[in-house]
Amino acid sequence: MDTTRKIQMNVNGTSYSDEIDVRTTLVDFLRVNCGLTGTHVGCEHGVCGACTILWNGNAVRSCIMLAVQADGSEISTVEGLAPGSELHPIQQAFMEEHGLQCGFCTPGFMMSIYEMISRNPDPSDEEIKDVLGGQICRCTGYQTIFKAVRSAIDKMAAANKSAAQG
Amino acid sequence: MKPPSFEYADPKSLDDAVRLLEEHEFEAKILSGGQSLMPLLNMRLARPELLIDLAKIPDLDHVREEAGTLVVGGMARQRALELSPIVRERFPLVYDATMHIAHPQNRNQGTVGGSIAHADPAAELPALVMVTDAEIVATGPDGARTIAADEFFVTYLTTSMEGAEILTEVRIPALGPSTGHSLQELARRHGDFALAGAMATVTLAGGGTIESGRLVLFGVGATPIRARDAEQLLAGEKPSDALFEAVAAKAAAELDEPLSDVHASAEYRRSLAGVMAKRALAEATARAAV
Amino acid sequence: MSVKIPTSIDQLPNSNPRFIGQEVNRVEDPSLLTGRTQFIDDLVLPGMLHCAILRSPHPHAKIVSIDTSEAEKLEGVLSVATGKDAKELTNPAPTAPEGWGAYCLAADKVRFVGEPVAAIAATSRYIAEDALELIEIEYENLDVIVDAHKAAQDGSPLIFEEHGSNVMMQRVFTWGEVDQAFADADHVVTEKYRWNRLGANPLETYGCISKWDLLENSLTLWASVQSQSHVALGRAVVLGLPSNKVRVISQPHGGSFGGKGGFRGPDIAAILSRKAGGRPVKWIEDRMEYLGGGAGQSWDRHYELSLALTNDGEVTGLRVKLLDDLGATAEAFGTVSAAKPLAAFVGCYAIPVAEYDLTMVVTNKLPGAPYRGMGPPPHNWALEQTMDVAARKLGLDPTEIRRKNFIQPSQFPYIIPSGNEYDSGEYEAALDGVLEMSQYKALREEQARARQEGRYLGIGVVNTIEPGVFDWNAYAIVGVQGTGVPEGVTIAIDIMGKITCKLGFSLEGQGQYTVVTQVLADYFNVEMADIEIVYQDTLSAPPHFGPGGSRLGVAITGASLGAAEMLVDKLCTVAAVLMQTERENIEFMDGFCRIKGMPDAKMHFAEVAGAILARSDLLPPGMDPSPQATFAWTAAGRTQADDQGRAKSYLTAANACHVVLVEVDIETGHTEILKYFIVDDCGTRLNPSNVEGMTQGGVAQGVGAALLEEYVYDEGGQLLTSTFMDYLMPSVYEVPMTEKKALVTPSPFTPLGAKGAGEGSMHTTPAAIMCAINDALSPLGIKAHEVPAAPNRIWSLIQQARAGESR
Structure with a gap:
């Protein structure tokens, strides 16, 4: 039993460890301790989805998870999508389809979508809706986000196909 | 919205967890998926001195079938139900109920045991437990014991588990032959807690009559409510809209005063429960007939 | 110098514009998409x-x-x-x-x-x-006061003792012979409406x-x-x-919508x-x-709206009585929202006279703040819904009564009774367009068939004006001073010929940096990547206001074009010296200063700018060696408000017509949107995908307003919807995927003919959905005149109607 604890996690392939107050939320750990501010905080009660990240490959709300719960985990955030100078196909699709306006909710959306396509490269419209239903966007009205998801699926399928052929 | 200070323990065995809980019964809270607890912590509406995280305890997250019963560990994530081929193929009502829980991002983290033990009367899994006559395994200082669904939910957010007991397993029987199921609910938005909902199973006998039916209403009382008296009206009857209407009306009429809040008055909830019950019975019957 | 700003794309100094008017990728996006934008x-x-x-x-x-x-x-x-x-x-x-x-x-x-x-x-x-x-x-x-009607009464507990009353303002504004119009009317239709508190709730x-x-x-x-x-x-x-x-x-x-x-x-x-x-x-x-x-609660309103009508459905007068509950103080500037309806008081209709009876009160609730649309959305609903009530009374289709009353294209510019001037519009064409797109007749047939099956479908047809390019004079009636809202930029060319544009607002979501980049890339005939936008703070930037009042797209285009014109004039002056000719012989086209009539005698702007910076020996005497220019734009022709609040205020009048099909489940009171169609006319579309995004985003917020979002206070003044579990933001499940079509009636008054476009759907969608719900419920004799049309609320109305029937 502790009020502080030393934890370690791999975020986007890099190891981070720190001694933290056990009440620290995962999103605060990522943003403050790791300096990865691409994950945003929208409601801090698990509704809006702005803080969605991947925890061992699963999309979860990092505002209603303690950092200590992620001790020893693999975490992926928006910063891990495109580490270099090229956008990830999901990001590219969002840009081309105007799937964002203010962009504050977008990292959370993209992480959820990333998980969905990783599980099923060919999801139905209903499956897409199920995933997008857990993310709130106040700007776009979702129509272009839906288009961006379809476009990202096509881009990733094409990339996989050419990789397989290559 | 930052949690207040607390101590944190992540016991590596069930025994350790139970011991900690026993030692700190009134000051401790169990952290399983955290989808209900963490918002309350962030709002400082929950103020435990100790959080006991069950995630490091081995063998609490199984999803398997044993002789026609779905056996689910308390720490199994709700998403594990959704993604399990067994559930999808052989436990369609479990699948249906799971898909009505919030959103994938919550189900990835939320646990089966957490949701049932939290006992929110508007949640789907407690209603599922009631309508399927499931059994709950609670493990405490004296070992494990099995609690029948009917005995489990006491009142709002309260179960019959003792203070130092942990929900370690739920055992959900499969639906029998010639049995159809349905889940009907109305929420303000997809994924929200239902304003009122109903789950029903209907078993047909030969000759097109109903052998038996089960009906649970949720979101309308302090616990999910099995409408046993109303169910009795189904047995031996020929299915008809009038029958379903009568059964649903009886179930709704016999409810205690439902909760009233900004989204629904008690009167509205009662009416809605009847509508959902009627639709659930009709759909369950139609599915049984296929 | 006096600067002439192009009012259409073909007036740009570019024989083949490649960016403006196109769906280009936004310059804001790479940084936002990678999580690098610094919120x-x-x-x-x-x-x-x-x-x-x-x-x-x-x-x-x-x-x-x-x-x-x-x-x-x-x-x-x-x-x-x-x-x-x-x-x-x-x-x-x-x-x-x-x-x-x-x-x-x-x-x-x-x-x-x-x-x-x-x-x-x-x-x-x-x-x-x-x-x-x-x-x-x-x-x-x-003692606590949360009810606006009670707050206005004498003897009510005082929130500001020094004022001796909770009434911040009570006044009747009369524009024309309103009493006469109502006395002469064949019919008067009066309806009451309740719009409950809701608000902006940007994700950040x-x-x-x-x-x-x-x-x-x-x-x-x-x-x-x-x-x-x-x-x-x-x-x-x-x-x-x-x-x-x-x-x-x-x-x-991360978004604002007025609520930041x-x-x-x-x-x-x-x-x-x-x-x-x-x-x-x-x-x-x-x-x-x-x-x-926070600044997230807006429009807590009680309306009574009356139309004077002739037998054949011509509207001859409009009266609007508004009791506006501003909450505990006026500090969040919700009051201006009560003034803005003056900018489009009569909507799309040639109603000759009107009256506004406005009472603003304080209560023990959160101070009211601005929200997208800034006041007209509730006004528009009351007006449009009453048009439907009148149509029903006169046996007209909702489309017919609207058609009879439209301001006609030949009447523009058109001054409405409340003083504002509409620049241009084709309201009947927008209506026809959306009726065709939605196959309106087929929708009515579908509705009739459904009713045979005991299903309650409803169709809403609503058209509104979106006042664009706000001016302070629009809010004179609540005590706001001033005319003109300067928006400035500085454009500079560096020694390498690259262009920077410095301005006084940061990213918010509407894509204005992209619009500036498009405009300047075409103006100077360079790639978009050759333009860099530089944000400046309040002590560094030229006079500025930033986004607000459906204004910035037009204003920043005007500022950019104005600064470009000034800078190019300087370049041409220098080019004339360098090419040994007179200034008047030089023109600027496709990025070159060239001698008129001699297409090959030309210098690229970068070359001229380089000379300004690095060849002072060649410059005309007295010229400052600075290839940059600052220009602040504000709308021309704005007037001071008169004693009845009348002014030429908002410069543009965009128009939209929405058709929506809903189904109301009369057992549960739940409304589902089945189909949604939009024709939208905001003049020249500087970036069509930006406009489409604004339109669809406004639909989402309109759905929230009509069906979901509400701040509920109990009688003791406690907020009951204090989390996102209870304040319901629309998700992908509730927001319809819409079919949209553009109609383009350029503004004769604005840079490139663009109109304000940020608020149109918020002006229209709540009214469209509510009109559809009322259409669905009309066979039951029900009027649903309170938003949001939550299922509980609709169910209660159905119960009351049935109780009435059985009596």
Whole structure:
């Protein structure tokens, strides 16, 4: 039993460890301790989805998870999508389809979508809706986000196909 | 919205967890998926001195079938139900109920045991437990014991588990032959807690009559409510809209005063429960007939 | 020099424009998509402290005592502030009308639940929130008033004792012979409406960092603010600082929609900074603070609207009576929302006379704030719904009564009774377009078939005006002063020929940096990548206002074109010298200064700019060696308001017509949107995908308004919808995927013919959905005249109707 604890996690392939107050939320750990501010905080009660990240490959709300719960985990955030100078196909699709306006909710959306396509490269419209239903966007009205998801699926399928052929 | 200070323990065995809980019964809270607890912590509406995280305890997250019963560990994530081929193929009502829980991002983290033990009367899994006559395994200082669904939910957010007991397993029987199921609910938005909902199973006998039916209403009382008296009206009857209407009306009429809040008055909830019950019975019957 | 700004794309000095009017990718996006854009909470300054605010649990109470001693002792707490500090160090917030503001920390009494009473600056937000729990406050409760009607009555508990009344303003504005019109009418239709509180709720709440430099006696404020210069002025007034000692740095922000006021936060953080020796203090409003204490509650209104009509459906007069509940103070500028309907009071219709009976009251609720559309959305619903009621009464189809009353294309520019001028429009063409797209007749047939099956489908056909390019004179009736809203940019060309454009607003979501880049890339005939947008703070930028009032797209285009014209004039002057000819022989086209009639005698602008910077020996005498120009644009022809509030205010009048098909489940009261069609006319589309995004985003917020979103206060003044579990933001399941079509009637008055386009759907969608619901329920004799049309509410109406039937 502790009020502080030393934890370690791999975020986007890099190891981070720190001694933290056990009440620290995962999103605060990522943003403050790791300096990865691409994950945003929208409601801090698990509704809006702005803080969605991947925890061992699963999309979860990092505002209603303690950092200590992620001790020893693999975490992926928006910063891990495109580490270099090229956008990830999901990001590219969002840009081309105007799937964002203010962009504050977008990292959370993209992480959820990333998980969905990783599980099923060919999801139905209903499956897409199920995933997008857990993310709130106040700007776009979702129509272009839906288009961006379809476009990202096509881009990733094409990339996989050419990789397989290559 | 930052949690207040607390101590944190992540016991590596069930025994350790139970011991900690026993030692700190009134000051401790169990952290399983955290989808209900963490918002309350962030709002400082929950103020435990100790959080006991069950995630490091081995063998609490199984999803398997044993002789026609779905056996689910308390720490199994709700998403594990959704993604399990067994559930999808052989436990369609479990699948249906799971898909009505919030959103994938919550189900990835939320646990089966957490949701049932939290006992929110508007949640789907407690209603599922009631309508399927499931059994709950609670493990405490004296070992494990099995609690029948009917005995489990006491009142709002309260179960019959003792203070130092942990929900370690739920055992959900499969639906029998010639049995159809349905889940009907109305929420303000997809994924929200239902304003009122109903789950029903209907078993047909030969000759097109109903052998038996089960009906649970949720979101309308302090616990999910099995409408046993109303169910009795189904047995031996020929299915008809009038029958379903009568059964649903009886179930709704016999409810205690439902909760009233900004989204629904008690009167509205009662009416809605009847509508959902009627639709659930009709759909369950139609599915049984296929 | 007087600058002539192109009013259409073909007037640009480019024989083949490649960007403006095209769906180009946004320049904002790569940074946003990779999580690199620096929002306010991403900013960390050396020595920075974190603020948490203690808020009143009571709606109306005297503060008897505050004890902060235990909080001060907590390790990590650096400063504590209460109303005593606010009274000593600051002034009450300025308001319009004057005198209805309060100190940033309640000084003697609290007026609403959620009002800040004390604040802590500590080394982390966690510790700051811990410290709040150690503050002890004794309150003495006062009588609470939450009902607007009661608040207006004599003898009601007073929220501002010094005014002797809770009525901030009560006045009737009369435009023409209204009494006569109603006396002469064949029919008068009068309906009441209730629009409940809702609000902006951008996904990013408000946030700021205040740093009060004690030696300089200056404030630097980093904040997620929409109108930085306005905010800076407010801070100077509240904190008693010279206006040039307040620097506001607007961080990119995660949406605003008018609801990024964050009122009081910057001032509270400033006091804490001052008391902590000048250390920067960050305050991030959390979501519960936003919902219960932020700039996120708007339009708490009671309407009575009357139409005077002839037998054949011509509307001859309009009366609107509004009781507007502004909450506890006027400091969040919700009052201007009651004035804005003047800009399009009669909607799309040639109604000759009108009257506005306006009462604004204070109650013990959160002060009302602006929200997208700024007031007309409820007005539009009341007007459009009453048009439907009138149509039903006269046996007309909703499309017919509208068609009979449209302002005709030949009538533009058209001055409406409330004084504003509409620039252009094709309202009947928009209606015809959307009827064709939706196959309106087939929809009516579908509705009839469904009704045979006992299903209740309804169709809403609604058209509205979106006033665009706001001006202060629009709000004269509530005491706002001034005419003109300058928006400035500076364009500079460097020695390598690259272009920068400096301006005074940060990213918010509408894509204006992209629009500026498109305009300048085409103007100078370069690639978009050759243009760099540079944000400037309030002390650096030319006069500016930023986004607001469906204005910035037009204004920033005007500013960019104006600055480009000025800069090009200078380039041409120098080119004339370099090419040894007269200035009047030089023209600018496709990026070159060239001699008229001699296409090969030309110099590229970069070459000329390089000469200005590096060949002073060649420059004409007296010329400053600076290839840059600053231009601030404001709408021409705006007028001072008269005693009835009439002014030429908003420059453009965009128009949209929506058709929506809904189904109401009469057993549950639940409404589902089945189909949605839009024809939208906002003049020239500078970036069509930006416009489409604004349109669809407005639909989503309109769906929220019509069906989901509501701040509910109980009779004791407690907020019952204080989280996102109860304040219901629309998700992908509730927002319809819409079919959209553009109609383009350029504005004759604006840069490139564009009109304001940011608010149109919010003006239209709530009314369209409500009209559809009422259409669905009309066979039951039900009028659903309260938003949101929550299932509980609709079900109750159905029950009442049935009880009436069985009696």
